[in-house]
Amino acid sequence: MQLESNATRPSYSEYLLFSCSVQYSLEIRSSFLGSCFLNPVLCGGDPVQVFQPSLMFFSCCTAVQSGGVLLGSSTILPCHIITNDRLSQITWQKTIKGKAPNDVFLIIQPKIGLKYRNENDLRFEFIGNVNEKNGTLKFSNVTLKDEGSYSCIFSLFPSGTPSRNSQLVVLVPPITNLMDHTPLEGNEEVPLATCTAAASKPKAEVRWIKGSLEGKVREELKETQHANGTTTTWSNLLGKPGREMNGQLVKCVISSEATKEEILETNIQVHFTHYFCYWCTLFTLFIICLAIFCLVFGHCTALWKLPV
Template sequence: MDGAASFFGSFCHNIPAICDSALLRVLLVIVSLLCADVEALQVIGESVTVEQGGTAILSCYVTGTNDDLTQITWQRKTREKPHNDNFLTILPREGVQFVNGGDDRFKYIGNFNNNNGTLQLSSVALKDEGSYTCIFTFFPSGNQKTEITLNLLVPPFTNIKDNLPTLGTEEVLFATCTAAGSKPPAEVRWLTGALGEKVRTTTNSTQYDNDTTTTVSSLFGVPTREINGHQVQCVISGGSLSTDRSLSFTIQIYFSPTEVNISVISEDSFECVTEAKPNANFIWSRSGQSLLESAVKVDGAKLQLLSLTSDLNGLYQCEASNTYGSKRGQLYVHVASGSCSAAWALLGVLIFLSIVGAAVWYFYKHEDQRHRFALFWQRVPTNESAGDSAAQQEQHQTEQSP
């Protein structure tokens, strides 16, 4: 109103005769009232941020006017449609009408009689991001509009990829942790715990034309047995994530089978033992001929002889293998022919001969002690007379003289 008064004050200063007329004073009052009404009218719209796949409320309404609303028009300028164009109108009788094809994801949730043109957009996609303009057409004041910005958050697709490192002494890539297609970019980092300086990490990001970003963090180290089996974590944070996302990973060092040993489970059962990553597969074979299914049973690493007969005699091989290599172990089987009683008889003879041999060795070893004992016994005095004893001693000495 102050602007209108100022305008007419200037006008009247230039043409004072006209300002004296009553008609002009009435015109001044009308224009002043119109200017006051326009200044009070407000079109209110709120920009919105929503996660991809969610629902966006495009709020838009008018306050401060008593003019008649004749139409509400919506325009958009998005990634999919870069040129600003009308896509929806709302009329008092006809209701909602789409322009250039419909989109069932849009729903009018406002109230025409209350000057409310709010729309609801479901299943929001990246193509929908952009600016939306709602235009209210009033009589007699004309068009009133505001612009609403729709921002999209895109959560990343996350995963850890094992690079399948093999045992060695040079640094290699253990694994990669990826946060793909996020908007805004996500942060990716590793928690390695006690490994400390035994591992190192690198991080790279790639931004695409649709403003999404893929971030890849790599974990490196020397593939030793000591580092095998350690658990680490990849943590993805920021961007569209309200909370951190943690992915656990166990470092696996892969290697071919080590030395193959064959252990004895029982007198007729054997097992092939080795260390490998991934676990080895086992194949039993018999040198020079095939395994007799009726005489042996194979269960993975185990071999069982079903009957202890000489037909099973021979050289058996156990092959342990995985994708990184293979190794073999050998077992020679010999089953003696004859009955068990003959074997026990042979064992008895061997024991008897051992006892006899031990006795002969003992008496031979102690022959000198037996001679000394005999001499001592002969020198013991008896109850006979001294004369007889002297004669006997003289006779004994004579016999011992050469």
């Protein structure tokens, strides 16, 4: 008997949900469904001839890419068995949030072929071969609602209904943003910049590279979990805005299982008043007030001799 070689590896762009598992099941069966064991006479008085070892080999091996499937991408649901038993049907069922447990959504039969149950979800494409006892599916455009457990069940005679259970985990990359606050110069601690990683699954990690501001500023982290299982993470960079901070470069580093590490950069902006401009403003206001006083009270010559 030949055992199946490794299953075809998916392309790198496909994120596979299943942990690789190979299982052997050795079953002892009787040509008369076990009755010979109880009554050797039925077998011509030689019960030794009754037992015929049957080796069944399951294949559910594919490369695991980042531990899950990227939102909106495609993946492979592999299920293959090698056995001499007769196959009557391959059944696919799933257990996901909002649906009844073990919901049968697809059946594959040797003569009829693929048949959808309840609804025709055309995102499932049969790419296996019934004659080879291969019930592999391609699952396209995966969403968060698809996350859950998927089972492939073989109806075999006489061994029964062996199955493979696999867990689908959906990854969602974060929506990133870096915002400057441009505070006024002062002695109170205020936000200088905010880095956001929104609606990611699992939650993203956010940290700062502070450069020359190391020790002068601190980080404040906040998180919000959403009903669909995603998480939004905010990280505020706090400090007392001073002139020495103006123009200093800081970097926000966002890490997530669903995407590559991303680095956002900004220069801290602090508004501060120049003393020269401050005194210029006061002097200008003084001249304006003096002119108004002269025009209202008519004593301009006593205070200031204005040119005619």
